[in-house]
Amino acid sequence: MTSGGDRSFADSLARVRAGETLDATDKHLAGANWSGADLYAASLVQVDLSGADLNAASFVNADLSGANLSGANLQGADLRGVDLRGANLDGAKLTGAFLNRSDLRGANIANADLDSVQLQVALYDSQTTWPEGFGYKSSGAVGPKANLSGAFLNTANLRGADLSGARMLGTYLSGADLTQANLRGASLSSSCLQQAYLTGACLREARLSGAELQGVDLRAADLTGADLSDLASIAGADFGMVRGLSDETRKMLLGRSREELGTWNIFTRRTTGQSLDA
DSSP states (O other): OOOHHHHHHHHHHHHHHTTOOOOGGGOBOTTOBOTTOBOTTOBOTTOBOTTOBOTTOBOTTOBOTTOBOTTOBOTTOBOTTOBOTTOBOTTOBOTTOBOTTOBOTTOBOTTOBOTTOBOTTOBOOTTOBOOTTOOGGGTTOBSTTOBOTTOBOTTOBOTTOBOTTOBOTTOBOTTOBOTTOBOTTOBOTTOBOTTOBOTTOBOTTOBOTTOBOTTOBOTTOBOTTOBOTTOSBOTTOBOTTOBSOOHHHHHHHHTSOHHHHTOBOTTTOSBHHHHHHO
């Protein structure tokens, strides 16, 4: 016989699957059994699923921002691309869970079981709380002081990401969207930034020596104190309205080959030389 609570959980699950948005009174689902449920792209903002059984459930691209998942069983759950900003995952069981490309900025993951968890390209920030002793900086997640050297982040959506102090030596970032990202003090030497978007990004004191900047969009980026020595190529790069570019560095860039300076940026429709002379 199904209890009233189980019926409530089942009814709420059916409504979420149908694309409905739960109201405030329906969001109290502590202890729900949604094991194996398919909740693709579901809207579960600020839902209370504390202590819930979500084993092997699929939440791909769902919105769980502000949700309470403390103590929940999320073993083997698919949380790829999930918005978990500000979510409470304290004490959650995340063994073998997939959190690739999820947004963990401001999330509380303290005391969670992260054994064999997948965190490639998951976003975190200085407000994310990790379990004590967990090596999140080398987990593949993207955030302050992350070790991403040699990582393949081509075409990754990193708009507004905090990568201050990150180690990204030889990282592949071609086509990545780093618009307004914070890369202050980041090590980007020998990285591939071909056709990446760095519009309005903070690159103060960043190390870009030997980087490939073909076709990169650096418009309005802050390059104060950035190391731009020995760049592999700047063909097609757009430096329009950059801030903090010293006269010495600008002169050095304008001394590059005629071929590089005459290459058009396919997005901004002007040459590298024109962008430096503007």
